Amino acid sequence: MAVRKVPARGSVKIVEVGARDGLQNEQGIVSTETKIELIERLSGAGLRHIEAGSFVSPKWVPQMADTPQIHTHLNRHPPTAPVPVTYSYLTPNMTGLTSYLSTPAPIPTTTNQQQHTSEIAIFASASEGFSKQNINCTIAESLGRFRPVVERAREQGIPVRGYVSMIIECPYDGPTPPAKVADVVEALLKMGCYEVSLGDTNGVGTPGTIGTLVNYLIKDRKLPAEKLAAHFHDTYGQAIVNCLVALEAGIRTFDSSVAGLGGCPYSKGATGNVATEDLVYFLEGTGVSTNVDLQKIVEIGDWISGVLGRRNDSKVGTALMARRGAAKL
Numbered sequence: 001m002a003v004r005k006v007p008a009r010g011s012v013k014i015v016e017v018g019a020r021d022g023l024q025n026e027q028g029i030v031s032t033e034t035k036i037e038l039i040e041r042l043s044g045a046g047l048r049h050i051e052a053g054s055f056v057s058p059k060w061v062p063q064m065a066d067t068p069q070i071h072t073h074l075n076r077h078p079p080t081a082p083v084p085v086t087y088s089y090l091t092p093n094m095t096g097l098t099s100y101l102s103t104p105a106p107i108p109t110t111t112n113q114q115q116h117t118s119e120i121a122i123f124a125s126a127s128e129g130f131s132k133q134n135i136n137c138t139i140a141e142s143l144g145r146f147r148p149v150v151e152r153a154r155e156q157g158i159p160v161r162g163y164v165s166m167i168i169e170c171p172y173d174g175p176t177p178p179a180k181v182a183d184v185v186e187a188l189l190k191m192g193c194y195e196v197s198l199g200d201t202n203g204v205g206t207p208g209t210i211g212t213l214v215n216y217l218i219k220d221r222k223l224p225a226e227k228l229a230a231h232f233h234d235t236y237g238q239a240i241v242n243c244l245v246a247l248e249a250g251i252r253t254f255d256s257s258v259a260g261l262g263g264c265p266y267s268k269g270a271t272g273n274v275a276t277e278d279l280v281y282f283l284e285g286t287g288v289s290t291n292v293d294l295q296k297i298v299e300i301g302d303w304i305s306g307v308l309g310r311r312n313d314s315k316v317g318t319a320l321m322a323r324r325g326a327a328k329l
Ligand SMILES: CC(C)(COP(=O)([O-])OP(=O)([O-])OC[C@H]1O[C@@H](n2cnc3c(N)ncnc32)[C@H](O)[C@@H]1OP(=O)([O-])[O-])[C@@H](O)C(=O)NCCC(=O)NCCSC(=O)C[C@@](C)(O)CC(=O)[O-]
Pocket: 021, 024, 054, 055, 056, 057, 058, 060, 061, 090, 091, 092, 093, 095, 096, 097, 099, 123, 134, 135, 136, 163, 164, 165, 166, 198, 199, 200, 201, 231, 263, 264, 265
């Protein structure tokens, strides 16, 4: 049987979103200490890009209300991680950006601490229905709100990432036309986002639909693959194979969530992102280096699932923990 091989060109970037996309959907409030421990353990496992919270309305997403404290803590306590870390925060408007900017600046690092940086992310939708539900405005209005946020951030030298949600299908509007996704991605890149993450928010995409979309974006609309990221939820169990399709199309940035934590408060039934453990196992097994310590991620996934009292949604995490348990018998 012929073995399918993906050429490992360049390095792969993993954006760990468990502390934001993962925890925003938890029913009970997760303590600030737990969130900080999660973030610090993730950086200790080699993850260099960690989404740490959202400067959004606490009335809309109460779970993220302590983001200012988390941002302050991370600025005051640089990680003793093996690599420099970039923390990112969602900021939907100027209120969010002002709050982000009012956090005390990072303190200088000591010799055993890594220099870290932070950045912001704006989040748009390719469907009007989700835009209304998620950020209470139309797509056009959202782009109008993001423009001054990006301008101000860039004036201050803060990189801005973009998201586009509901790239395949929206629970409110039905299938999303690929041209609509391309229009919003283009608008965000033109505005100044250095990268745009493609959100299959409810995880309905398949290799067929994701493949059609990413090829349309890259080949037909000439959007640069190096400025696109894959943000695939695993609701229908398609996330890993969709990551393979994205990798083959030239995308090199993948968002993932330890233990597959998460969902979206405004997309009923959506489960978490592809689990970081599953993504790392898949990439390394495909010959793509991640520089992430799989064993440590598996332990973190097991730990946070226990703390939250939820099922570990990583297949790799569950398998490796079971193997470890069996070895102890
Ligand atoms: C965008 C808004 C604020 C608009 O909400 P709004 O009600 O239209 O906003 P407003 O400007 O009219 O303000 C209403 C109140 O909110 C306050 N407010 C206003 N802005 C902020 C802010 N930044 N931080 C804190 N407070 C804020 C503001 O001060 C005011 O307070 P009040 O006078 O009533 O006391 C709201 O809809 C919101 O916060 N939505 C949260 C959306 C969210 O976090 N969704 C989950 C993340 S997106 C996602 O998961 C998808 C993604 C990214 O993962 C990709 C994928 O999977 O596809």
